[in-house]
Amino acid sequence: MEGSIQTLKLRAEEILEQLTLDEKIGMIHGNELFRTKGVERLGIPPLTMSDGPCGVRADFKEREWIPVGNTDDYVTYLPCNSAIASTWDRNLAGRAGSILGEEARGRGKDVILAPGMNLKRTPLCGRNFEYFSEDPFLTSQLATEHVKGVQSWDVAACLKHFALNHQETARLEVDEEIDEEVLRDLYLQVFKDVIDDANPYSIMSAYNKIYGEYCSQSKFLLGDILRGEWGYDGFVVSDWGAVHDTVKAAEADIDCEMSVTYDFDDYKFANPLKEKVLSGEVDEALIDKKVLHILILMLRLNMIGEDRLERKDASYNTMAARQNCLEIARGSVVLLKNDGILPLIRPVIKEKKILVIGENANRIHSNGGGSAEIKALYEISPLMGLKSRIGGSTKIDYLPGYCSKIDADMTPEGTNWQAISLENSGGKSAGEEKAKKELSEYRKKIREEALSKCMDYDYVIFVGGLNHEIDTEGLDRKDISLPYEQDELIEALLEKRPDTIVCMIGGGAVDMTKWLSNCKALIYMYYNGMEGGNALAEVIIGDIAPSGHLAETFYCSAKDSSGVSLGDCGDEKLVHYREGFDIGYRYTCKHNIPVQFPFGYGLTYSEFELSDLQLKLNGRILKGKLENKGEVDATQVVQIYRLADETKDYISLVGFEKIYLRAGGIMDFEIPVKDKSGMGKYAVGFDVLHLQEV
Structure with missing residues (x-):
């Protein structure tokens, strides 16, 4: 719908006057896991939201964290935001947003809970793969285009997490101690820039506290700054389970409470809020303000009245979306080292033998990561990409070389990680010793198998790195070391085959210092969507020249990050932002700290x-x-x-x-x-x- 905010507000006020208290209460809290309650008599539909940053999430039952299980919620799997950032390409960021908006609209969603915009203050955050960069300018530039792409489809983008959501450890209770100038001019400025340039229709408040106040209840953050100083007139929704106090949240400038539990009538903005209004403790006018923002959002999205006929139609799983995914993936692959080994051009490798080693060569990542998980229509693994790109004239064999684990973690029947995420304080420390004696012996066996056979091949490609057991919501990394005894394998492999091409996949920096000096060809790829394996294969065989550049510093150690060395990240109750403005490359450049690879780094096949x-x-x-x-x-x-x-x-x-x-x-x-x-x-x-x- 076209029109000024004044026009939208007048129309929303006319509708608001017709609503009862019960109807208004129903509109400002979850009535299902991802949906509020509508007002059928006035033609007001429920507001339907969905994760997430890499694609529209699968459908769950209305009141249980159990997948519906139908075949109609497979979707396009997009490169993660860190991959989009490594393209350094505004156009590709916009195309990624357009795919997400189109598929959200095609799936009947009104708000897509993306993009994640928190700066990468520390390399240990489990959700870093959902965020763009450590740099505020690069983040705001790409996020702006991403939001415009989403909202071109009559779907609201939702900037998150507002603000300072930089760790998963104790994320539901951690308090952030930060100089106000740093808060405003660094971490909040990124959000303001995108609000000014892209007009995102919604924002999600973070779990954590700032200055002792929960973000979802903060009058300073949501009232004084967002609504007051910035004049934001959009829809503000809580992260799921982030509202703790009925009165404080009612008095704050948050419009809707969502959570992961099934007791919808007992949410803070449900029956408890109604009781506070009836008793006179909460002014009903506060609820009116919240409903007004929701109605304005619905008008912007052409959801109500005659405007519904103007709302855009959309499809999902289109050929165009898949092609765009491939182009984004191509632009994100980062070449870190190349001593003349790459590319393996087709005429040279014809009639040759290639051994691909490493679990990540044969693994998919779309089904993990927390709220970023989706049901991908398909996902091309690196092994599949190489085999399908090279063809039958080159023999390609695969060995795992390492394994992440043997038995999958189990959750109580009828639940998933999100359903119990509020029970464990929303985070735990990653990197616990998983390997028992049997697992260690098994790893040794498959490592020795790979090493014994690597000399029988003309070329060796190792594909390792991280996965969504480590890069995930609710979990922080203990350090940036490579898991699953990969270092032992890579060191031995490079000793026997110095020409091994090493490919790393993950959501952020990993420590490669043990073998980096002996490595002659090194590629890094983030979780790169449904076409990631094809993009990686194209770079390896020279069908395209790599063009990705790092959007974050690859430290030699996590302690080289100011967010870790100065800010004691991981404190269970309080985090000190002692580093001030000096995050990422700002800190390493100022203090001449050696890094594996600097911010902005990326090679190609030309000069x-x-x-x-x-x-x-x-x-x-x-x-x-x-x-x-x-x-x-x-x-x-x-x-x-x-x-x-x-x-x-x-x-x-x-x-x-x-x-x-x-x-x-x-x-x-x-x-x-x-x-x-x-x-x-x-x-x-x-x-x-x-x-x-x-």
Whole structure:
């Protein structure tokens, strides 16, 4: 529906006047696990929400965490937000959002609970794969396009988690101690930028506390800042189970309470709130404000009245969505090392033998991660991608080499992880010793099998890393070490086969220092959607040149992160943001801390050169030339940083552009410089550590 907020508000107020107290109460809390109650007599439908960031989640029964089990909720599996960020491509971020919005609309959802926008303060957060980056500018730029893509389909995007949701450990109770300037100008500014530039229709409040107040009940966060200073007029929903006190939440600027339990009439915004209104303890006008925001949302989405005929139709599982998934996946694969081994071009490997080692080569990831889990229409594994891309002339064999575990964890019958997530304080410490004696012996057996056979092949490809037993909601990592005894396997493998191509899959940095210096070819890929295996295979065999760049620092150790070394991340009750503005590369650059790979880093199969760099329009535009000096068509990301000075003592990204060039090509470019002061010194390059001052 088109119209100003004043027009929408007037229409919403007309509807509001016709509602009874019971009807209003029904609209502001869950009546099912993902749905509120409608008002049939006025043609007001329930508001239907769904996870998540990688695709529209499978349908559950209305009042139980039991999958419906039909075949109609298989969907397109999108690359995770960390993968989207590693494309450094605004267009691809927008296309990812459009797929998510179209499929949410096609599945009959009104609000898709995405994107996740929390900055990667520490590499240990179990939900980092759901977030874009450690950098606020890159996050806001890509999230803006993602939100626009979602909402182009008459579906509301929902920014989350507002705010400071940087750990899963004790996530339901942890309190954040932070300087207000850092809170406002770093962590909240990312949300404000996207609100200003994309007008997201909804926001989800976080589980944790800020300054002793739960975010879902915080007058400071939701009232003073979001509604007051920013003038946000959208819909604010709690994370599931994040409301703790009826009166405090009623007086705060949150519009709807959702939870994971089945006692819907006992939610804080259900019968308990009605009783508070009838007793006079809570003013009914507070409920009216909440319902008004919900009605405005419904009008924006063409959900009520005659506008319903104007609401967009949409499909899901389309060929176009799958092709877009492939292009996003292609753009996200990051080449970290290559001493001339890659690519394995088709004429060279014809009639040769390739051994693929590693459990992640033969594993899918769409069905894990917490609320990011979905029922993917399909998912191409790396093994499948290689076999289907190379064809029958090259023999490809597979050995697991390592295993994550033998027996699956069991949950009580009729539940899943989310149904019991409020019982264990919403998080636990990851990395407990899983391997019993039998498991260790089994791992040794399959490791030795892989090592004994690796010399019989012309090429060896190892595919390892993490999985959603580790990268998951409700669980933080203990450190960034590789699990499942992978280091032992890789070290021995590189000793026997120095030409082994190592591919890592995961949601964030892993410690590769034990064998990195001996590795000649290294690729990193995030959880890359349904076409991830095809994209990885295309990079390995040279069908495409890799173009991904890291959107986070790959530390040598978790302790090299300021969020861990200074902020005591993982404190059960209180986290201190002592690092201030110095997160990610800002901290490592300031203190010259060695890293495995810096923020912005990524190689390709060609060589690029910058020249004729100059600032125009008082530093608001960078002009220059980019030349592809190699023999391969390829893509490069030109990155602009403001250097540290007396007014801002950390380096910061202020501009970027991804540019494709034919072999030998050269082009002029202009890139906007997003620096509010416009007074700094700037440098340009292809990652944060290799820059030339302008």
